[in-house]
Amino acid sequence: MASLLPQLVNVLVVSTDVSDAVVTVRARTRSGVPEGCTGCGQPSAWCHSRYVRRLADVTLGGRPLRIELSVRRLYCENPTCPKVTFAEQVPGLTVRYQRRTPQLQRLVEAVGVVLAGRGGARMLRVLNVTLSRCTVPSWSTARHR
Ligand SMILES: [Zn+2]
Known part of the structure; x- marks a missing residue:
């Protein structure tokens, strides 16, 4: 999987579904792994909640690849940071506000x-x-x- 879909190397693949029209991969980020706050950069692993991001990817075997990725919203533990929570990003897979x-x-x-x-x-x-x-x-x- 990692050599076929290197963009998924940093996440856990939960399931894959191949239909005539589309390939859907459901994946999640790892829990307990600290991520840098998008406001101040301080790492935090304190999870507020999870939500699913739907990402369009390049085609796989001629079919559009859709990635349904469960990501965490984390609390920032820095009391001087203006951000209370922030969404984690996965390098090579997600970009802020980008579908x-x-x-x-x-x-x-x-x-x-x-x-x-x-x-x-x-x-x-x-x-x-x-x-x-x-x-x-x-x-x-x-x-x-
Ligand atoms: Zn912060």
Whole structure:
């Protein structure tokens, strides 16, 4: 699994479901592992709650890959930090406020740079990545890393 899906190496895979249309992987982050606060950086493993993030990933065997990832909301234990709680992020898999994995985001941005607008949306459809025309970044707005 780790060599096939290296983006899942830092999480625990709970189940996988393959249908004709989509591959769904359910996974969770490990409990008890400290994560740095997004406000002050101080590590905390004090769990407030869990919630499921639904992430779109690159295709697997021609099918869109969906990752349903249970992540923790943690308390920040630093009394001077303005954040009371923060959501943990998984390097290589989640980005704050982003519903795409970094791999899919890179693909969408690359297609947006090469084929702006409608052509890009059409190309992503060929690649089995479904999104609307307005979500394909245009040449001027695509971020380069
Ligand atoms: Zn903090």
